[in-house]
Amino acid sequence: MYYQHQKSNHISIKVFISSPITHSCVSCCLLQLKSVPRLSHSFDRYHGAAGVCKKSIRTVNLSFCVCAFQSESAIVKERELSLELARIRDEVAFSVAHWEQLQREKEEVERRFEAELQGLRAQQRRELRALEERLRARHRAETGSLRAEQRAELEELRARQQDQVENHEASLMEIETTHNDTLATLQEEHARTVKNLKMAHEQQRRSLEEDFEKIRLSLQDQVDTLTFQNRSLRDRAKRFEEALRRSTDEQIDALAPYKHIEEDLKSLKEVLEMKNQQIHQQDLKITELEKIAEKNVYLEERVQVLQQQNEDLKERIDKNLAVSRQLSEENANLQVNVEKESNEKKRLSRNNEELLWRLQTGELSPRMSPSSSPIHRPVSGPGSPARPHSYHQ
Template identity: 40%
Template sequence: MQQQVEDVKNKQEALRNQQEVAHTQQISTLKQEHETSLAELRKIHELDMQDLDKTLKESEAMLNEKIQSLTAENEALKERIREEEEWRRALADKSLKDAHTLYLEQELESLRAVLEIKTNQIHQQDKKLMQMDKLVDDNLKLEECLKKVQQENEDYKARMDKHAALSKQLSTEQAMLQQTLQKESKVNKRLSMENEELLWKLHNGDLCSPRRLSPSPPFHSPQISASFSTTPVSPR
């Protein structure tokens, strides 16, 4: 009986150690995976933010420079066209339509074509600015994704706290089981002493009378019977 109690005690101790090791490893693995994932996401997000900011600043600077250059050229062309038109009107008033006038008219048409090209370039630069605005919106979406990851981080922390509470509960149940085993060990020891006392009395002739030698029903400890009939507590 003592050997069985010791076996149960050893099995419970081994099970408790195994559960503690598995629980510790699980918490450590979850924590490490979460920290690694969060660090990678933050690093990627920071790199994306830096690249976007750098690209945005460079593109804005280039676009502003081109817009200023094109605007200046546009104003110069408008001024030149205005001067050419005034000159042409002056020549028309004087009826001086010679070869030089035709050349000036062709030059005016050419200037108008160049002005149209420059205007189209300005429209293209405006489209690029709209694309940069879209990149800014994508950046905001990335920030929302980071907030979502941070919320998942809080959920992981809550799960870890729940695992810690479960570990504490298992430790409490293990302590209660240890106390029960100690009580049963005391009962077994008392029964062993009573058995030795009966054997000693029987050996010395104290139980030789028929009344004393009558067989008596075996004595069973209700605590011991209950302890061996109870199923072990399964970890939750």
């Protein structure tokens, strides 16, 4: 029972030590308390030995009674047992005295431990009060510094936001001006390019039509002339050959008496050769006319290609007009976005002024944590200066 009582006290001491007390004083008490279970264990051991001795004495008494009637050797054993009994009684007396001393030491240790425990509890209460005062003072100081820092950051954020709003409005005006200038330049360049293309195309078309008409008329005249000459020469050659065949015999008979018949034949042969050369030249001219006709076909194909290019240019002009209309629509959308952005900036400025007024009038909680402060909250929304809209689409 005593050991269980000491064990329960030891457990309560451990529970008390787990509280936030100065551990140096508690360690001394624990060192002293550790000796109490050891002394209790020694006392239990001696108490058990005393019980064993008592049982041995009873056994010896019984043996002495039984052996009283034995021989002289029993008397010697009785003396030895008497000496052993005296020694055991001395040990029992010493154990009892030692147990009483241990009991007194235990009570002294318990009283000293209780006194030290009371002192440690009082010291703990004093330290807790001092710690609470220090924490309150530190909390007040940190609250004041955080409020001052919050005001400074709010002023800085307001100035920075105002600068960003001004810079953003200036950049928007600059972008709008640049966009208008670029749009006007593109429209002028587009109109000038379209006009130049139309003029060049029309001039080229008229020139090609005139050249084609001139070449066609010239070639047609040449073809008609050469065809007529070829037909007339062929008719003359046929008539000449027929006349020669009809009058060959007559001429031979009539010219027989003449001496210069051979010279006449030679002259006729020369005339025939000349006629043949003329016919060959006519054939060459006909070949050239055929080549010119092929060239005329090529020119007609070229005219068709130019007409197709003219249609392509018209399509490009239509596309450029569509792009111009799209740019005009984008410009209108950009102006609408600029107006929305300006309204959003004005709303944010009013919100910042209201927040600053609330902070100055003390409506905000002084115990607001830094994480819940508006300085540390990310400003979200389409008008946030930290995330401006992009107008480079």
